[in-house]
Amino acid sequence: MESDLSRLKIVLAEITDLYNVAGLLGWDQQTCMPPGGAEQRGYQLSTLKTLAHVRFTSLEVGQLLDAAEPMLDTLDPSSDDACLIRVTRRRYEKRIKVPPTLVSEMAQASAAAHQAWEKARLDSDFWQFLPHLEKIVDLKRRYSNFFAPFEHAYDPLLDDYEPGMKTSEVKAIFNVLRPQQVALLREIMHKTEPEDAFLHLNYDPQKQWDFGVEVISRFGYDWKRGRQDRSTHPFTESLGRGDVRITTRIYPDFLSSALFSTMHEAGHAIYEQGVDSSLARSPLDGGASLALHESQSRMWENLIGRSLPFWQHFYPDLQEVFPEQLAKVSLERFYWGINKVKPSLIRVEADEATYNLHIMLRLEIEIGLIEGTIEVKDLPEIWNEKMHEYLDIVPPDDAKGVLQDIHWSSGLLGYFSTYALGNLIAAQVWERVNEDLPGLESQIRSGDFSELLGWLQEKIHRHGAKFEPQDLVQRVTGSWITPEPYLNYLRTKYGTIYGL
């Protein structure tokens, strides 16, 4: 059994290498690659991913798993080896259930849909995208059916991103969240809106870059195991824990974008850099789920980066870097400005108080599409109705409405809720870490994040993908994912800022 496990580890290490290399190809594509490389890059990625998939779903991996599994009877269930066997078995069973024909049909449909979506969004014309999205939804329903029986047809899609999570759990959480977030937003909207014009002045890009670098270095981003570049959309790419790269986007006339996206991506990267070295070159070398990942990025971006203690330390530095723009803006006005709440059309620009509502709208639509209770052709109307209901605004066109996100065109259904779940987990973990580290707020006020980072590494990061998300959240906070801490956080924060 032990030698089978050793052999399994070798095979998985090679497969992990291939996926990490595919990650480098993707990073390079968005940061370095000249346009002439696009066509061959598509082939290279497809060759690598196919090789990795074929290798992972091979009879050999199945046999090695069969042979190693009896070890689970004697291994500590939370040991690296036990988790490796369990997680690998789970992914293996999921992958081999889907026929390769469906996988390749999905790849082709996504490629075509992505192209159609780009054009449709440009023309703001949903009807160009309609047949493609119908095809994607049809394929996703067929995909889901390979995992029957299930509690809900949406479960297998959600499980791709949040292993073990059920649609019913997410629905229950969102059913509590939705009315309270809507109510809070209505309250806020009756108050005077803070001024934030000073965020939209001219800010030298190099100085923005340098300030962001200073902040995330203080957070603990390890530059010896990473680097930062510019790209159209900020992202984090881990090529393994020794090389976790981030990108940022800088607007010369909007300070918040680079500032908070840099902290956000550093949050993702610090998670990946903190995975224990014993998990290197294995499927466990990475975050536990997208929601856990988002909990870390959002924590650094929002719970820390948009907090008053943080700016009590960093604002004087920022004022020194941008005296013309900020010398006359008080700390309080700055803090209000970066936390201004305003319902907006675009998810990625949403503030903390409205973001989750964008997500709930999408989740409801996705569940309806998979259940068959919503038809693709009705999406623009449903989208706009829900926007009106939740956020009290209606998109003037489809480009700013149902066509805004890339996800569906790439075949990513089941993904959106992880963003909202990440917000909830962040607040839940934040409550807990503040109990464990009573000096945390004053440490942040003095720009010291070392104890926080140590706590996060010990409780979350080092475990990599060993545990399912609900299990990990339970281990860290003592309860499953729950909306209360996030609602408390929002009420306290905006209660103070808006005087509710």
Add this chain to the structure above:
Amino acid sequence: MESDLSRLKIVLAEITDLYNVAGLLGWDQQTCMPPGGAEQRGYQLSTLKTLAHVRFTSLEVGQLLDAAEPMLDTLDPSSDDACLIRVTRRRYEKRIKVPPTLVSEMAQASAAAHQAWEKARLDSDFWQFLPHLEKIVDLKRRYSNFFAPFEHAYDPLLDDYEPGMKTSEVKAIFNVLRPQQVALLREIMHKTEPEDAFLHLNYDPQKQWDFGVEVISRFGYDWKRGRQDRSTHPFTESLGRGDVRITTRIYPDFLSSALFSTMHEAGHAIYEQGVDSSLARSPLDGGASLALHESQSRMWENLIGRSLPFWQHFYPDLQEVFPEQLAKVSLERFYWGINKVKPSLIRVEADEATYNLHIMLRLEIEIGLIEGTIEVKDLPEIWNEKMHEYLDIVPPDDAKGVLQDIHWSSGLLGYFSTYALGNLIAAQVWERVNEDLPGLESQIRSGDFSELLGWLQEKIHRHGAKFEPQDLVQRVTGSWITPEPYLNYLRTKYGTIYGL
């Protein structure tokens, strides 16, 4: 047969993808990768190369070749398909003759030798490197033996870089070359040495970069299918003809380095960018051999970049960029300065008149080691003797002598002569292109390289690796590789500069 060929092409395309991806990993390692990525990068490269090797030497490729080969009876021998079958068969037979145990022994020995060499060079102590080099030589001799019978034991090593080339051919060429180059050098050394202090002033790195970019853009380097970065050692990396990247190295106090290395690497890249698109994703998508490659890089760097007509066009621009340093230096003095001949210890810093002598010394040593007529322990002495004989200088220590090059420590025996052969081919092609394009010199004088580039693409570049080097040189120039054109070129050029 045709469907077997189609299948063969698909398999080869995937293998080519893997090698190109390995190329990207190497490029990234030298330009972007943070130090923490080094360990996993080693694994990633090894996983990719092993996969590519196993796939290429598979029974399947052998069977597809067997099935496709009868097509050679009816195909035009210079058609893409015929060349693909021929080249693939050649490489396949060469690879499968070597047992995997030897391949992995070589990989391990090289890794250890490379590490030992770095330390030995630092300490300038050959004896640290001795046992490692003995091991490498032993492995190379065993490698060679798998290809017996052969005319010369060195042939299989040379053939790895110059397919089809024989040791006897290279010896014959160098036997003509050596005495004449030595004699020419002696003559030059009796003349007054031109002044070149102005090349060693302070030159702003960004301006050096920009000037280099301007020059190679005029040469025809296609930026839509490439990019330039800085690295410790300049190199070219082709990820396929759509993405051919170059790097350069800039010294703030020496103008020649970036200037000529940029032209040199652009020469390599322009070759790769010019391969016909029908050869994409095949083993034929690349240069015909290292010597052919070097002929192109050296042509742009030396026959063009160090010529008077070139500077008649570009020198006023350069003076404008660096008025403080060059305003008072006449075109003639500049031209003399960049062509100053001075025997030096280090190969990579050698001028056109001495470079080949560095190569011949290395080739003689390599042949002796493989024949068994030279022992590794005698290398420092032999090295210094030959340096004295050919260049009339003796290294003060091993770091500046026998330990200077990385090649042997990496297991690259058989490689060096390609540099000298490249010089010869460049001169040979240059004679021919000047016959075909009588207006070339005046085109260069006006900074126009378009007709030259068209000629090179038509005669050399587009063919990729379809033909063996001697065959290609014969097709282009009407004769095999011969030293006369290069000797004529040197005599004419230095005759004028030094008034011989």
